[in-house]
Amino acid sequence: MRIKIYREIEISEREMFNYARCRDHCGVETIGREAINLTRELMNPVSVANRFPLERRDGKLYVNGFELVGNSIEKHLEGCEECFIMAATIGFEIDKNIYSLSIVKPSVALLADTAASSAVEDLCNATCESIEKDFGVKLTSRFSPGYGDLPLESQPDFLRAVNAGKEIGLTLTRSLLLNPIKSVTAIMGVIPEEKENA
Amino acid sequence: MLDLSKRIILDGALGTQLQRKGMPVGANPCVYGIENPEILESIHRAYFEAGSEVVLSNTFGAGELKLQESGYSVEEVTKRAVACAKNAAKDFNGKVALDVGPLGELLEPLGSLPFERAVELFARQMKAGEEAGADLIFIETMMDLYEAKAALLSAKENTSLPVFVTMTFEEGGKTFTGCGIREMAYTLTGLSADAIGINCSVGPDKLLPLIRDLRKYTELPIIAKPNAGLPNADGSYDLTVDEFSFYMEKLCESGASLLGGCCGTTPEHIKKMKEKTENTVFAPRPDYIPCTVCSATKAVDLSRPVTVGERLNPTGKKLLKQALTDGDMNYICRQAIEQQAQGADVLDINVGLPTIDEKEMMGKVVRAVQSVSSLPVQIDSSDPKAIEEGLRVANGRAIVNSVNGKDEVLDEVLPLVKKYGAVVIGLTLDEKGIPETAEGRVEIAKKIIKRSEEWGISKKDIVIDCLTMTVGVNSENAKITLEALSEVKKLGVKTALGVSNISFGLPRRDIVNRTFLACALRSGLDLAIINPGDELMMQTMESFRLLGGFDEGGKEYIEKYSASVVKNESGTKYTLKASIDSGLCEEAAKATDELLEKVDAQTLISDYLIPILDDVGLRYEKGEIYLPQLMRSAEAAGAACDKVKQRLAKEGGEHQNSGTIVLATVHGDIHDIGKNIVRAVLENYGYKIVDLGRDVSPETVLEAVLKTKAKLCGLSALMTTTVPSMEKTVKLIKEKAPFCKTVVGGAVLSKDIAEKIGADFYAKDASESAKVAKEVYKDK
Numbered sequence: 001m002r003i004k005i006y007r008e009i010e011i012s013e014r015e016m017f018n019y020a021r022c023r024d025h026c027g028v029e030t031i032g033r034e035a036i037n038l039t040r041e042l043m044n045p046v047s048v049a050n051r052f053p054l055e056r057r058d059g060k061l062y063v064n065g066f067e068l069v070g071n072s073i074e075k076h077l078e079g080c081e082e083c084f085i086m087a088a089t090i091g092f093e094i095d096k097n098i099y100s101l102s103i104v105k106p107s108v109a110l111l112a113d114t115a116a117s118s119a120v121e122d123l124c125n126a127t128c129e130s131i132e133k134d135f136g137v138k139l140t141s142r143f144s145p146g147y148g149d150l151p152l153e154s155q156p157d158f159l160r161a162v163n164a165g166k167e168i169g170l171t172l173t174r175s176l177l178l179n180p181i182k183s184v185t186a187i188m189g190v191i192p193e194e195k196e197n198a
Numbered sequence: 199m200l201d202l203s204k205r206i207i208l209d210g211a212l213g214t215q216l217q218r219k220g221m222p223v224g225a226n227p228c229v230y231g232i233e234n235p236e237i238l239e240s241i242h243r244a245y246f247e248a249g250s251e252v253v254l255s256n257t258f259g260a261g262e263l264k265l266q267e268s269g270y271s272v273e274e275v276t277k278r279a280v281a282c283a284k285n286a287a288k289d290f291n292g293k294v295a296l297d298v299g300p301l302g303e304l305l306e307p308l309g310s311l312p313f314e315r316a317v318e319l320f321a322r323q324m325k326a327g328e329e330a331g332a333d334l335i336f337i338e339t340m341m342d343l344y345e346a347k348a349a350l351l352s353a354k355e356n357t358s359l360p361v362f363v364t365m366t367f368e369e370g371g372k373t374f375t376g377c378g379i380r381e382m383a384y385t386l387t388g389l390s391a392d393a394i395g396i397n398c399s400v401g402p403d404k405l406l407p408l409i410r411d412l413r414k415y416t417e418l419p420i421i422a423k424p425n426a427g428l429p430n431a432d433g434s435y436d437l438t439v440d441e442f443s444f445y446m447e448k449l450c451e452s453g454a455s456l457l458g459g460c461c462g463t464t465p466e467h468i469k470k471m472k473e474k475t476e477n478t479v480f481a482p483r484p485d486y487i488p489c490t491v492c493s494a495t496k497a498v499d500l501s502r503p504v505t506v507g508e509r510l511n512p513t514g515k516k517l518l519k520q521a522l523t524d525g526d527m528n529y530i531c532r533q534a535i536e537q538q539a540q541g542a543d544v545l546d547i548n549v550g551l552p553t554i555d556e557k558e559m560m561g562k563v564v565r566a567v568q569s570v571s572s573l574p575v576q577i578d579s580s581d582p583k584a585i586e587e588g589l590r591v592a593n594g595r596a597i598v599n600s601v602n603g604k605d606e607v608l609d610e611v612l613p614l615v616k617k618y619g620a621v622v623i624g625l626t627l628d629e630k631g632i633p634e635t636a637e638g639r640v641e642i643a644k645k646i647i648k649r650s651e652e653w654g655i656s657k658k659d660i661v662i663d664c665l666t667m668t669v670g671v672n673s674e675n676a677k678i679t680l681e682a683l684s685e686v687k688k689l690g691v692k693t694a695l696g697v698s699n700i701s702f703g704l705p706r707r708d709i710v711n712r713t714f715l716a717c718a719l720r721s722g723l724d725l726a727i728i729n730p731g732d733e734l735m736m737q738t739m740e741s742f743r744l745l746g747g748f749d750e751g752g753k754e755y756i757e758k759y760s761a762s763v764v765k766n767e768s769g770t771k772y773t774l775k776a777s778i779d780s781g782l783c784e785e786a787a788k789a790t791d792e793l794l795e796k797v798d799a800q801t802l803i804s805d806y807l808i809p810i811l812d813d814v815g816l817r818y819e820k821g822e823i824y825l826p827q828l829m830r831s832a833e834a835a836g837a838a839c840d841k842v843k844q845r846l847a848k849e850g851g852e853h854q855n856s857g858t859i860v861l862a863t864v865h866g867d868i869h870d871i872g873k874n875i876v877r878a879v880l881e882n883y884g885y886k887i888v889d890l891g892r893d894v895s896p897e898t899v900l901e902a903v904l905k906t907k908a909k910l911c912g913l914s915a916l917m918t919t920t921v922p923s924m925e926k927t928v929k930l931i932k933e934k935a936p937f938c939k940t941v942v943g944g945a946v947l948s949k950d951i952a953e954k955i956g957a958d959f960y961a962k963d964a965s966e967s968a969k970v971a972k973e974v975y976k977d978k
Contacts, residue, residue, distance in 0.1 A: 051431070065223055169374025179304060
């Protein structure tokens, strides 16, 4: 289901410059501002998430009928009996504009690219906050296909689990990359209450 | 067949019903339907019993790409699903629509599926559907207008069935790819859909404003097939049957005449909806729908004077000619982006050069331009093949420039204009040439209008160009053109003029041009084909819109001209070095102009520009400046380079490039920001860059290397998963083009990986890639 976000998505100037491997604003504040304004204007942040029970059979971990492969995800969700799968994107428009900008104003394109990364990161944070609030749960951190030994090949299962194509227009390329580019899929465990209180 | 002037009841959700009847989560509905035909038929039957007159076959996901691992073919799924629906239909005298959903892969430029491949993929479904006996085709849940166009064209080209098309919109009236209601309406109406509308999306309550908007832009019957509200956490939907049908009645009153439901709706929803709308009178359509052209994301109403950017036309433009000959899409894209930024409303695209395949180039340029600009395009050619290619790949509704009074031209081009639903420009000339009187030109205009109308092209979609003839040749020329223009305007069509030809051969052409433009606008000019980079001309356009009552409250005028532009307030003069160091493009251009008075172009590059760039690169390496600063300096250097090239072109000299470099983001990878930065830096060092874009196959890279004889090829990859594809490309080049060195870079690359995959060089950033290039081309 579509997740209602209760606050404005923030773009962190610090992250924007950090991702572009700069220390502070390195004398290009104006370009930085232009990049942030542009990203703010063009992004269309939407996210979707569903709640699933986690099943453990024969030493393997399953969710929504597919296997979560690898030790790292096993460890990440240790002790959890439920999870949320989420997908978030800030849309196609920003991708298209970064592309155009890279032809005429590469410096702004570079920073708009990192500003957009910061925006999608914050959208993920806001999504998790909303889930915790609306469902009264506490979540583990996010874990995405491609992290640790969870293969990128699980990306289609993640998208299917939340109907991401129809719900937020998020698709995959043949090589399993998310499209729009500034998008994230992730799984978060629901921390059991006793553990939460411990 | 169906009487589309009446209300027609469609069906509700199929997927929801299949799930209720036991289809497991994650199952493919097409396969489930084939394996459980009795369940499928019972659902169709339930909809007919509830009052549906048309049901959609269980073929939403029956495209080749989606069925890949199912073990069934498109034809088999289609045949059996349609047969199943027809079985249910026969007791009710019901109709069966072939349901066609998205292909499952995005089209270029958003994804990597070529347009014509999409048309082919759809064709398999369309043909199979007609053969299986479907009564009509229902293309639905499209979020990309380009894909909807491919599907509709495919249906029209491969079957004789009526075609309905619906797209899925967000509450704000846009699809996820940015297509609005207007863009959908004009494009699909132009392409001769039989009914259009909205499905899925949101509940009928939220659809109401969207349907009310849609009815303003199309005469076609309107379809509304919304969800049963919004989904709840448990997968149910939030509107009750009563609420759903209440709003469906409102939708019907608002003009939607083909009514059904999407996700979460059931036979009960349909039954109640039918009862509620039994006697509803749907809102009448507007008497007049303004002539509008569009891209996928931007509609331009031609009821007010608009600027058509003329710069993508090689006539008299040496740099563009060169770019077309070299296939340099980057230069072309820059022209498009700049014209849009300067305020053009439409982009004219002309690629006619004797040495190139015009059809192929037209397709290529239109695709490139629409990947960077949101403006509608004007396909400018006299070659019907090039016109058709442009019209096919243009996403949205285009303008054709042009036909004229010659019978042969009218017979060849008007059918294309009709088929693709374009707006057409007619030049007032014929077999006998250009008439020297206004009356003569009006006569030809009348002929063009008559012939267009015979083809079913509405008068309001015709634009007449009365032709601007040089006033230096005959002092009556401006008068004749303007007189013809006012007369033609009375015929109820739009008008166009290429304005600047008026002053050919005269001094201070700008003075004559802007006065002529003002006169023409006053005489009723709608499409001014001009250079939007010409500030005076743009000021005339904008002030005329204000004075002519086309700019309500002067909003646009005030917005543009109240902002005082602050430019280098101090009046400080910058040297070339200072302006590049500070990243000031205009100052760099100015300093270059001044320097060019003293030194020749080649010296400017070798003795000034390159040392400055080397210095910037060095400071970046030392960590004194950062990547955005490096880029900013690269932009200023780019502005300087442009000045040098312009000067050379003017003087008839050739720009000596430092060598050719092929660049690509490897197959499977769509992250190309890094590669684009490298391109910008290398360009400034004077290399000729052949940028192949992203997701490029090894074969395409090789082909470009062989064709250009480049001694260096740069490959970029951002993801670990695409490194193998980089390796494959490197190996292919080593094997088939040993004269070419490879340099690789990207977030996941390292010197070790570069060595492992056999690349000659590893560049950790753009500045390093410039060093590699220097090394490779040092003997030049």
